[in-house]
Structures are given as structure tokens and as C-alpha cells.
Amino acid sequence: MKRTNPNFLNGVPELVVLRLLSQQEMYGYEIVKAIQSRTKDSFSFGEGCIYPLLHHLEQVRLVSSRRKEVGGRSRYYYRLTPRGIKRLTELSEEWKQVAACVSLLMEARHA
Amino acid sequence: MPEIDPVVELGRKLLREGAPRHYVVRVVKELVEHRDDLEAEGLAAGHLPDVARSAAREKLGDIEEVARELLAAKRRSYWWGRHPVVSFVLLPLPMFFLLFLGILWLWGEASGLIAWTEHKEGLAEPDWAAVRVGFYTTLSAALTISAGFICFLARRCCCGLKWTLIGCAVFLGQALFLRTGFTPPHGVPADGNFWIGFGIGGQDRPELIAWIVPLILSVLYCFAVRRAQLHEAAN
Numbered sequence: 522m523k524r525t526n527p528n529f530l531n532g533v534p535e536l537v538v539l540r541l542l543s544q545q546e547m548y549g550y551e552i553v554k555a556i557q558s559r560t561k562d563s564f565s566f567g568e569g570c571i572y573p574l575l576h577h578l579e580q581v582r583l584v585s586s587r588r589k590e591v592g593g594r595s596r597y598y599y600r601l602t603p604r605g606i607k608r609l610t611e612l613s614e615e616w617k618q619v620a621a622c623v624s625l626l627m628e629a630r631h632a
Numbered sequence: 633m634p635e636i637d638p639v640v641e642l643g644r645k646l647l648r649e650g651a652p653r654h655y656v657v658r659v660v661k662e663l664v665e666h667r668d669d670l671e672a673e674g675l676a677a678g679h680l681p682d683v684a685r686s687a688a689r690e691k692l693g694d695i696e697e698v699a700r701e702l703l704a705a706k707r708r709s710y711w712w713g714r715h716p717v718v719s720f721v722l723l724p725l726p727m728f729f730l731l732f733l734g735i736l737w738l739w740g741e742a743s744g745l746i747a748w749t750e751h752k753e754g755l756a757e758p759d760w761a762a763v764r765v766g767f768y769t770t771l772s773a774a775l776t777i778s779a780g781f782i783c784f785l786a787r788r789c790c791c792g793l794k795w796t797l798i799g800c801a802v803f804l805g806q807a808l809f810l811r812t813g814f815t816p817p818h819g820v821p822a823d824g825n826f827w828i829g830f831g832i833g834g835q836d837r838p839e840l841i842a843w844i845v846p847l848i849l850s851v852l853y854c855f856a857v858r859r860a861q862l863h864e865a866a867n
Contacts, residue, residue, distance in 0.1 A: 549665075567698070570697070570701060572698065597661075
């Protein structure tokens with residue numbers, strides 16, 4: 522059966538990709554593997570859906586790309602732009618607030 | 633019958649929707665490389681080549697959906713793509729009028745017609761037959777440029793054939809009812825006039841150019857798209 526590409530939670534895929542790219546430049550496959558390993562395979566998605574997201578981020582100039590040859594193979598590497606760094610800071614703040622609110626709600630429920 | 637590679641099919645779909653060729657080449661390269669990496673991962677895990685290949689395809693996900701998301705991402709990146717109704721239904725009309733009046737003014741200044749209307753004394757009366765040709769050439773140029781720009785815009789933001797044809801249809805519709813022209817003053821000051829508006833019936837032959845031009849443009853566009861599809865399919 523074919524895997525589908527579910528809509529991630531709004532803003533979450535953007536945050537995840539920006540966060541990973543803030544650490545080092547990566548290519549599509551590498552980003553997917555990093556997401557899978559760091560989230561212990563919690564996200565299940567068709568891996569091809571990373572490209573529409575990366576291209577959108579590139580169009581809005583949050584990331585930039587370049588063709589780079591590593592180990593005899595040429596690939597498109599993505600990295601964060603200054604605008605992307607700013608956006609990552611904003612999204613991280615928003616996410617922390619959301620996570621804190623949800624935690625408060627969960628604690629209140631169990632209290 | 634040979635199996636069609638879904639990634640190649642995705643490339644064709646993107647081209648059909650008007651994505652630039654260099655962008656399509658890049659997308660196909662990235663997806664093929666990703667699939668190769670997944671296949672290599674499967675082989676390294678001890679799978680048979682066929683199993684590794686089909687597992688790689690499955691992990692890559694629904695390619696049709698990837699194509700849809702790529703096109704949507706491309707559209708979202710442009711203001712025109714996010715607001716197709718404004719861009720291809722509402723924009724053509726004011727754009728044409730502004731362009732027509734702008735070109736008309738430039739042509740009037742360049743040909744000395746405006747100077748003649750302001751200071752008739754000492755200046756030779758224009759050749760009204762030539763002015764008439766210039767006037768309708770300006771009208772046709774304004775329509776061609778506006779319709780061409782709409783086609784370019786639709787392709788540029790991957791809005792597809794549908795919105796291109798809608799834009800051209802708006803031009804056709806307005807051109808069918810467009811009434812414009814002028815009467816020379818014939819030596820009597822302030823006697824000549826210029827009019828532009830919409831109406832029914834009594835359309836002059838030169839005004840037919842107004843709707844023939846966008847029609848030809850849209851037909852040529854359809855042929856160009858079709859030709860590009862066939863060319864890509866052949867490659």
C-alpha cells in the first residue's frame with residue numbers, strides 16, 4: 522500500500538526542518554533521516570513530501586540551496602538564510618508557548 | 633508494455649502545468665537521488681534488488697500527491713498564484729485600459745498629435761488616415777501585451793491552462809463589447825473627439841482586431857503547451 526503524505530500540524534514541519542538546518546546544511550534524504558532518527562520514527566510520512574516544503578521555504582527565502590559534490594555524488598544542499606534564522610526564533614517561541622499551554626491543560630486534567 | 637517511472641511522470645505533469653523546465657529537472661533529480669539512496673539503504677540491509685526498489689518507491693510516498701504539493705507550493709510563492717480570481721478575472725480589464733491609454737499617450741506625444749491639438753497654429757494638420765492606422769495598432773498592441781502578460785503570469789506561477797484560458801476569455805469578452813474610436817476635427821477646433829467604452833452592435837472592422845488578437849494568442853499558447861508536452865514525452 523502506498524504511503525500518503527499527511528498534512529503535518531501547521532507550522533511544525535517548517536519548525537522541524539528549520540531547526541535541523543540551523544545545525545548544518547543538509548540534502549533532502551539526510552533531512553528525512555535526521556527527522557526519523559531524532560524523533561525515533563514517531564513521524565510517518567511519504568519521504569517525497571519533504572521537497573514541496575523545502576522548495577516553499579526556498580521560495581520565501583528562509584533557506585537557500587546549492588549543488589554540492591560530496592563523496593563523488595552531487596546533491597542539492599539546503600541551509601538557513603538570515604531570514605530563516607529569524608523565522609526559526611519566532612516559531613520556536615510560538616512552539617514553546619503552545620507546548621507550555623498544552624502541558625498546563627494536561628496537568629489541570631490530571632489534578 | 634514498459635512501466636512508466638512515476639518520477640518521470642511527475643516531471644511531465646509539472647511541465648504540463650507550466651513549471652519552468654530548470655525547476656522540473658531539479659525536482660526530478662532530487663527525487664531520483666532520494667529514491668537511489670533509499671534503494672541503496674535497502675540493499676545494504678540485505679534486501680534483494682527488486683524488493684529494495686519497490687520498498688524505496690513506497691517510502692517515497694504518493695508521487696501524484698508530491699506533484700500536487702509542489703505545484704501548490706509554487707503557486708503559494710506568488711501573490712498572483714494565491715489570488716487567481718483577482719489576477720486572471722479582475723486584473724485584465726484595468727490593466728488593458730491603463731496600458732492602452734498609456735501607449736496612446738506615448739504615441740500621441742511621439743507623433744506630435746498632442747502638440748497639434750494644443751497649439752494648432754503654425755503646425756501642419758496630421759494625416760488622419762495614418763493616425764487611424766496608428767490608433768488601431770496601439771489598441772492591438774495593448775491587447776497583445778496584456779493578454780501575453782496574463783499568459784506569462786499564469787505559466788510563471790503554475791496556475792495551469794485553466795486560469796490562462798480564463799484570462800484570455802476575459803479579454804475576449806471585454807473586446808467583443810469594447811467600442812473605441814475617434815473622429816478627426818476636420819479643421820474645426822474642438823470638433824474632433826475620442827471615445828472608449830462598452831456597447832452592443834455597430835462594431836467597426838478594426839475593432840474586430842481587438843478580439844482576434846487574444847484569440848490567436850490563446851490558441852498559440854495551447855499549441856505551445858501541447859508541443860512542449862509531446863516534446864517531453866518523446867524525450
